Amino acid sequence: MSEAAITGMEASAAKILTRAIEMERHGKYQTALVCYQEGIDLLLEVLKASKDPNKKKHYRSKIEEYMTQAEKVKVLLERLKQEGKYHEQLKIEDNATGHGYSAIFSPYMDETVVEVWIEDAYIRSYHQVNNFLRFCELLCTRCDNLKTVNLSTSTDDNNSSNQQENIACIARSLSQRGIILNVNYVSNLHDREIRFSNGWIIKVGRGLDYFKKVDKFCIGFHDMNQRPCHSTTVDIFHSKHTRDR
Amino acid sequence: MSEAAITGMEASAAKILTRAIEMERHGKYQTALVCYQEGIDLLLEVLKASKDPNKKKHYRSKIEEYMTQAEKVKVLLERLKQEGKYHEQLKIEDNATGHGYSAIFSPYMDETVVEVWIEDAYIRSYHQVNNFLRFCELLCTRCDNLKTVNLSTSTDDNNSSNQQENIACIARSLSQRGIILNVNYVSNLHDREIRFSNGWIIKVGRGLDYFKKVDKFCIGFHDMNQRPCHSTTVDIFHSKHTRDR
Numbered sequence: 001m002s003e004a005a006i007t008g009m010e011a012s013a014a015k016i017l018t019r020a021i022e023m024e025r026h027g028k029y030q031t032a033l034v035c036y037q038e039g040i041d042l043l044l045e046v047l048k049a050s051k052d053p054n055k056k057k058h059y060r061s062k063i064e065e066y067m068t069q070a071e072k073v074k075v076l077l078e079r080l081k082q083e084g085k086y087h088e089q090l091k092i093e094d095n096a097t098g099h100g101y102s103a104i105f106s107p108y109m110d111e112t113v114v115e116v117w118i119e120d121a122y123i124r125s126y127h128q129v130n131n132f133l134r135f136c137e138l139l140c141t142r143c144d145n146l147k148t149v150n151l152s153t154s155t156d157d158n159n160s161s162n163q164q165e166n167i168a169c170i171a172r173s174l175s176q177r178g179i180i181l182n183v184n185y186v187s188n189l190h191d192r193e194i195r196f197s198n199g200w201i202i203k204v205g206r207g208l209d210y211f212k213k214v215d216k217f218c219i220g221f222h223d224m225n226q227r228p229c230h231s232t233t234v235d236i237f238h239s240k241h242t243r244d245r
Numbered sequence: 246m247s248e249a250a251i252t253g254m255e256a257s258a259a260k261i262l263t264r265a266i267e268m269e270r271h272g273k274y275q276t277a278l279v280c281y282q283e284g285i286d287l288l289l290e291v292l293k294a295s296k297d298p299n300k301k302k303h304y305r306s307k308i309e310e311y312m313t314q315a316e317k318v319k320v321l322l323e324r325l326k327q328e329g330k331y332h333e334q335l336k337i338e339d340n341a342t343g344h345g346y347s348a349i350f351s352p353y354m355d356e357t358v359v360e361v362w363i364e365d366a367y368i369r370s371y372h373q374v375n376n377f378l379r380f381c382e383l384l385c386t387r388c389d390n391l392k393t394v395n396l397s398t399s400t401d402d403n404n405s406s407n408q409q410e411n412i413a414c415i416a417r418s419l420s421q422r423g424i425i426l427n428v429n430y431v432s433n434l435h436d437r438e439i440r441f442s443n444g445w446i447i448k449v450g451r452g453l454d455y456f457k458k459v460d461k462f463c464i465g466f467h468d469m470n471q472r473p474c475h476s477t478t479v480d481i482f483h484s485k486h487t488r489d490r
Contacts, residue, residue: 041289170462170463217415219422221378
């Protein structure tokens with residue numbers, strides 16, 4: 001790696017570690033942990049690429065320092081989770097990018113998830129059912145032990161046969177991977193919520209449909225991380241009781 | 246993290262590090278490096294989560310060992326690149342998954358890429374132009390300093406106006422990000438090749454169109470990593486001279 005590349009990588013590490021500290025200060029511990037991890041990974045790259053023994057020593061001590069801090073955050077987070085007191089909030093600004101499903105949900109999806117509950121009244125139109133499919137694709141990638149997905153949504157009165165047919169396609173495709181999709185069509189859904197059996201609960205104000213439309217053949221049409229968002233709030237909770245009602 | 250989760254992560258690290266060693270043995274040094282990095286990252290997670298001081302010591306020494314090995318591979322790779330002797334080959338089997346553009350091309354895309362040349366006769370039909378868009382989206386994500394994309398493809402005689410209109414949309418979208426797309430419609434393209442200005446040259450036997458069709462509303466429709474592939478060969482070279490003709 002060239003010196004310029006190392007400098008760039010070090011600057012990136014500094015930026016994300018600053019963000020980690022800031023997130024920690026604001027009590028966003030799960031996000032802080034992800035930032036610490038990414039920053040430490042970058043510093044490890046810098047350490048490996050660097051030739052100067054003094055600099056190597058400096059990077060090693062920095063890495064050690066951030067790892068210790070990340071461990072502290074992990075312990076604190078674990079305690080809050082155990083006490084059922086965890087709450088984190090993310091505000092997505094109008095036109096912001098970088099908030100694809102993977103960016104929002106990945107920190108909470110892992111091999112401990114065996115069941116997911118999605119309540120979202122608007123899994124109805126063509127693009128909304130596609131949103132749900134993208135969410136399921138992410139589940140398939142991240143949750144190796146997933147067995148059941150439960151979707152509660154409302155019926156599209158103008159086009160219910162298409163809606164139900166398209167969701168049935170997703171169900172068949174999931175079943176080929178050993179995952180059952182249960183669908184409840186309900187009329188009085190008042191909340192939007194995604195709940196994982198590992199205890200994480202994510203409430204996106206707009207549900208899964210928080211992206212702005214991007215024209216065909218434009219950057220961001222496929223990659224939702226590059227698509228501008230509507231403003232919305234994401235609330236993240238943790239409950240020891242995964243289904244307490 | 247639970248003991249079970251740590252054990253699972255350690256097993257994953259062992260698996261990918263075995264793959265790193267195997268790749269290195271077969272001379273696939275760039276792929277080996279990526280595997281080493283991923284394996285080391287997992288071991289670092291295990292190290293952080295582990296409580297037992299003896300185990301921690303064991304993991305630290307393992308991490309040190311693999312980092313040393315990865316540095317050796319990096320030096321060797323650099324020498325081969327300098328000598329213009331680097332060649333790596335990946336065979337994608339029929340119906341294999343996990344070979345989205347990010348998996349194939351990311352190791353060679355970085356901030357040193359300022360220009361890209363794509364020669365692919367079949368950026369013609371609707372899904373093929375979408376393939377090209379997906380490739381451009383990846384470029385936008387990975388290559389922070391990209392200035393110019395050069396596409397050489399052939400004209401779709403049955404539908405040239407649609408083809409050219411759709412590619413023009415991509416050009417407008419890229420230009421909004423300060424990236425120029427130059428398109429050459431040529432009739433006698435005999436090779437398929439993607440060439441990055443950092444010296445990496447990737448030849449996919451089938452060009453960008455190596456995915457099988459997946460029905461709408463099925464897993465893999467959006468996430469190309471989950472889409473089965475046609476069998477094809479990927480050849481990777483490095484040339485100090487980025488444009489030697």
